[in-house]
Amino acid sequence: METIQVTTLDNIQLNGSYLKSELSTYKVVLVSPATGVKKHIYIKFAEFLNKHGFDVITWDWRGIADNLTGHVKDDMSIMEDWAKKDLNAIINWTSANLPDHKIFAVGHSFGGQAFGMAEDIQKVQSIVTVATQSGYWRHWPVKQRYQFAALWYAVMPILSHTIGFFPSKKLGLGENLPKGVALQWASWGRNPDYMGDYSGHKKMKQRILSFFFTDDSFAPKQAVEALHQHYSQCLIHYREISPQDLGVNTIGHFGFFKKDEAQKLWVEVIEFFNTN
Numbered sequence: 001m002e003t004i005q006v007t008t009l010d011n012i013q014l015n016g017s018y019l020k021s022e023l024s025t026y027k028v029v030l031v032s033p034a035t036g037v038k039k040h041i042y043i044k045f046a047e048f049l050n051k052h053g054f055d056v057i058t059w060d061w062r063g064i065a066d067n068l069t070g071h072v073k074d075d076m077s078i079m080e081d082w083a084k085k086d087l088n089a090i091i092n093w094t095s096a097n098l099p100d101h102k103i104f105a106v107g108h109s110f111g112g113q114a115f116g117m118a119e120d121i122q123k124v125q126s127i128v129t130v131a132t133q134s135g136y137w138r139h140w141p142v143k144q145r146y147q148f149a150a151l152w153y154a155v156m157p158i159l160s161h162t163i164g165f166f167p168s169k170k171l172g173l174g175e176n177l178p179k180g181v182a183l184q185w186a187s188w189g190r191n192p193d194y195m196g197d198y199s200g201h202k203k204m205k206q207r208i209l210s211f212f213f214t215d216d217s218f219a220p221k222q223a224v225e226a227l228h229q230h231y232s233q234c235l236i237h238y239r240e241i242s243p244q245d246l247g248v249n250t251i252g253h254f255g256f257f258k259k260d261e262a263q264k265l266w267v268e269v270i271e272f273f274n275t276n
Helices: 039-051 079-097 110-117 142-163 179-190 199-203 219-227 260-274
Strands: 001-007 011-021 025-032 055-061 103-108 124-130 207-215 237-239
Touching: 001 079, 011 039, 011 079, 025 039, 025 079, 025 110, 039 260, 079 103, 079 110, 079 142, 079 179, 103 110, 110 124, 110 199, 110 207, 124 260, 142 179, 207 219, 207 260, 219 237, 237 260
Parallel strands: 025 055, 025 103, 103 124, 124 207, 207 237
Antiparallel strands: 001 011, 011 055
């Protein structure tokens, strides 16, 4: 695995990981991460793709893990920077450095929301989304929606303003988030239209394979469909998966990338990209 450095338009240096396949088919997959999730959780998935002829690029968003410089309190990023600047820079680095490769992308949660905000997303051939959803709180079942309302209206804004960042680690929600990221995310979660501007999403014409899971408390079916409706010109194939389908007790929001039993879904990803 090779470390790469990608420079964004606002001159931020992103560290990423490039896994080159010995069986290269001149195809490369970009793995766009979830909010506050380190790239290392995608390693098994990346290695599986790699063994089947795909180069793979993974990264952390600015202000997260390998791309956090200094204290998170000092990071001035907002959430849309991850899509408009980081993801777009990764796409263009890949296009420039692997000009003979077809580019594909897998987006996990926010990583799939981000595609429509990346100006040069047309360079990507086909897309797989995993547990990618609108975060508007009313899309959740009644028992859960008020937990998300509390997060968006109170917990996240109050803690972010009080201590200067959102302490996700203490709440079991991943890596700590820069204040601007947390505040923008919370504002989206309070908005019935979530991100609000879907002009980029509506221009996209890629095929999308969308996986979501019946026991995923972070991405229920209604929320997944609410986000994907904005990819209005894309041909979308939904795959609703239950734990029983994989012979496991739980999948949740992360099991697709962590469980060995999910490999049969990874084969579907490969088949989907190979039919492009």
